[in-house]
Amino acid sequence: MPSEPDLEARFVALTRLLADGQPLWRPLPFQHRATPWGKHAPGLAEALLALPDDAVERLQAAPFEASPLAAWLPVAELAEAAALPDLSAGGAALPEAWGEGIGARKWRQLQAFAGCVAPAEGESLVEWCAGKGHLSRTLARLHGRPVTGLEWQAALCEAGQALAERQAQPVRLHRQDVLADDAGDWLEPGRRVTALHACGDLHARLLELAAERGAAVSLAPCCYHRTEASEYLALSRRGRALMAEHGLALCREDLAMAVQETVTAPQGVRRHRQRANAWRLGFDRLQREVRGDDAYLPVPSLAYGRLPDDFAGFCRWAAERKGVALPATLDWAAYETAGWRRLAEVSRLELVRHLYRRPLEVWLGLDRAWRLVEAGQRVRLGTFCTRELTPRNLLLETC
Ligand SMILES: C[S@@+](CC[C@H](N)C(=O)[O-])C[C@H]1O[C@@H](n2cnc3c(N)ncnc32)[C@H](O)[C@@H]1O
Known part of the structure; x- marks a missing residue:
């Protein structure tokens, strides 16, 4: 299990790799008629254009494996810095009946995520942006304790409450805008806040409040680009300092690259x-x-x-x-x-961008982890499931 110094070394390495690679991964090839990266990496575009279709498909699915891009780009370093430990609990599948009303893939994701959430003795559970509270119900059943789900859409709260009652689970769905001033009232020491696939500003707000109030967190972040700010301001002081030191700048469109992976699309x-x-x-x-x-x-x-x-x-x-x-x-x-x-x-x-996609996502995960470390929390960052189940498989947990 990587310790915090390991995470820091990875944070530094990835900042440098992403900053050095900016002239190559930032331009969107479809916007450019000529080679998108100008005079950088001479010969790379010609080599990519000569690739047969099966090699393109292979590299889209596994950008770090046997990549011909290694003659130009730090493929092995990127792969090493972006490889995270598997935190999946590998527990037995939960009873199918628990997944009633949930799509098959979502249910498998929920089982994998819920299996990783390990509340401490007496810790109560909160779900952030709960939708119909599918995760809340699963956690309530799995850990045999009450769960509070926060969701701003009244219709989802009502539908979720009805589901919980039908399944006799101790789940309360509260109508709450998690961006409102009073959202912090749900986070206090002794509570673990869980969030599966909460988008940009929604999970950033959770981390801010958890850092301020000392609540424990189990978070699978998603959609980093769904954010008010058009220029990315790192959540952690360390992230901001590293970006300044290495000259890394990220805008909203860059953040979208972190979630552009379609391995699971039918x-x-x-x-x-x-x-x-x-x-x-x-x-x-x-x-x-x-x-x-x-x-x-x-x-x-x-x-x-x-x-x-x-x-x-x-x-x-x-x-x-x-x-x-x-x-x-x-x-x-x-x-x-x-x-x-x-x-x-x-x-x-675009194979160049594929190569930097996961490193960028892991860098964003590290920035989120570091926000909590700076608040005095102990954290671990890894994956909760395979990328075939969902490519948004990062798990950030306080421990
Ligand atoms: C991507 S879904 C995730 C739902 C659930 N965690 C899951 O994995 O199925 C995001 C949920 O956040 C809710 N949401 C969006 N903005 C919110 C806000 N400001 N406060 C509370 N909930 C919000 C949406 O209504 C939606 O149900």
Whole structure:
């Protein structure tokens, strides 16, 4: 189990690696027609563009294994600094009946997470941003003690309360905005606050309050980019100092990279996403030519299932949103083909970002851990399940 000095060494190493790699991992290849990283890493783009499809898929799934990028980038160092201990309890599966009303994957995630939460004698449990309180009910059953769930949506509180009562579990769902001034009243010494996949500002607030009040925490953070601030201000003093020392700067868009991993998406969803991306790139080529301006034009994203039926329909929708006047006749097939060709290039160039994705996520986990260390808490940071079950598998715990 890594001790705090180990975590600190990792924090320093990752800050340096991320800072040094900024010119390579920050640019978004789909926005650039030329090599996105300019004169850095000569020859890297050519090597990536020559990769066969199966190598691209392999490296997307396992960026650190047998990577040809190692000739340019510190692959082994990144892998070592980002490898976290497995904290999963490996306990027996919980009875299926406990998972009633919960999706199969979510239930497996909940079992893995709940199995890691080990409240001390007499410690009471609180769930932060509880939704319908699925985790609260599981914890109540597993540890045989009352759990308080905090959730701001009244409808979720009501539905969750009804579920808890039907299953005769001692769970109380309270309507609470966790960002409101009175949210800290739920955190006091003697309480352990649990949060599974709480987004950016919501889990940052939990850590602030836990640091101030000394509550214990079991947190699986998620969606770091869901935050008010457009420029990332490290939660810990150590994080802020390291960023300044190494010249690492992170904006909201950079934080989104930390959660862009799709290993768990079903085949159909992946294919749909690919088509949407190819069409976006086809439209990008088209809009540059039509506007006579060789610059990327951001197009809003479309919810799953809202993608028009064909490429022409997509371009008409995007053109309308962006105020681009399209000519009456166009060779749609040629632009669509150009989009698919460009997607093949972009997915190869994005392998660089894949390599830095997990290191960035672990760095953000370390910054959160360090906020608690600076408040005098003892912490451990590791994973609570495999990334196949959920890539958002970091667990930060006070112990
Ligand atoms: C990503 S879900 C996580 C739910 C649950 N922990 C799970 O894993 O299924 C986030 C939950 O946070 C709630 N939420 C969002 N903002 C909140 C706030 N300011 N205060 C309390 N709950 C909030 C949402 O309504 C939603 O139920």
